[in-house]
Amino acid sequence: MIRLNDIEKRYARNYVLKKVSFEIKPGKITAIVGPNGSGKTTIIKSILGLVKPDSGNISIEGKPIKGEHSYRRMIGYMPQIASFPENLTVSEVIKMISDLREEQIDIQSNLIELLNLIPEMNKRINALSGGNKQKLSAYVALIFNPKIIILDEPTAGLDPVTSTNFKQRILEERDNGKTVVLTSHIMTEIEELADNIIFLIEGKIMFNGMTKTLIEQSGHKKLEKAIADLMAGNYK
Numbered sequence: 001m002i003r004l005n006d007i008e009k010r011y012a013r014n015y016v017l018k019k020v021s022f023e024i025k026p027g028k029i030t031a032i033v034g035p036n037g038s039g040k041t042t043i044i045k046s047i048l049g050l051v052k053p054d055s056g057n058i059s060i061e062g063k064p065i066k067g068e069h070s071y072r073r074m075i076g077y078m079p080q081i082a083s084f085p086e087n088l089t090v091s092e093v094i095k096m097i098s099d100l101r102e103e104q105i106d107i108q109s110n111l112i113e114l115l116n117l118i119p120e121m122n123k124r125i126n127a128l129s130g131g132n133k134q135k136l137s138a139y140v141a142l143i144f145n146p147k148i149i150i151l152d153e154p155t156a157g158l159d160p161v162t163s164t165n166f167k168q169r170i171l172e173e174r175d176n177g178k179t180v181v182l183t184s185h186i187m188t189e190i191e192e193l194a195d196n197i198i199f200l201i202e203g204k205i206m207f208n209g210m211t212k213t214l215i216e217q218s219g220h221k222k223l224e225k226a227i228a229d230l231m232a233g234n235y236k
């Protein structure tokens with residue numbers, strides 16, 4: 001369980017998060033949705049400990065994260081744009097990360113096949129396409145069998161086959177009781193994956209609940225239309 005209580009963050013006079021509070025439950029996929037600049041990445045970075053909120057608190061599994069580092073071991077994170085040492089090969093990067101983490105790679109997992117990474121293993125990072133870098137990033141996020149999985153635009157740049165395989169894996173992780181948090185601008189993808197939605201506008205939560213409730217309440221059949229209504233209603 002991830003819990004945010006009254007989180008506030010501002011950069012100079014820009015109030016980016018305005019008393020944001022929510023819970024993210026295990027065994028569910030929760031999507032954080034909102035227009036560009038609404039504060040999604042700031043929330044994710046706050047959970048990861050990369051951004052320090054000005055006030056409020058965050059706890060994971062009931063423990064406040066302030067001043068803590070060890071909780072990060074529980075988290076697998078796939079950033080929007082991955083960055084790895086350019087002169088290493090894919091297999092060297094995987095080895096380096098597993099040495100750093102001092103944890104065993106989950107070899108039961110067929111993730112490397114699923115992501116179609118085998119042909120890339122001996123290529124250097126600077127020779128990889130953007131999509132193949134994303135595959136490596138997806139691999140690294142899941143390979144240590146983390147309890148909490150945070151995915152920032154996970155399928156952007158992935159080819160259709162890999163994207164389908166990866167989405168299937170995310171659903172399986174959820175069914176195994178993992179806590180999954182993701183952001184995406186692809187509403188059909190959110191509809192496919194997310195049990196719950198936290199919808200933000202300008203650093204405030206406008207909806208926090210089940211995806212199907214949001215769609216039902218809107219009277220539409222598709223999430224895209226429901227979200228459009230929500231945005232229209234709040235943009236005066």
Ligand code: ADP
Binds near residue numbers: 011036040041043
């Ligand atoms: P989103 O992920 O929803 O697109 P962000 O969380 O990245 O939104 O950004 C929210 C707001 O915070 C934006 O107005 C952005 O310009 C501002 N912001 C984010 N990071 C910084 C930073 N390091 N310095 C100054 N402003 C920032």
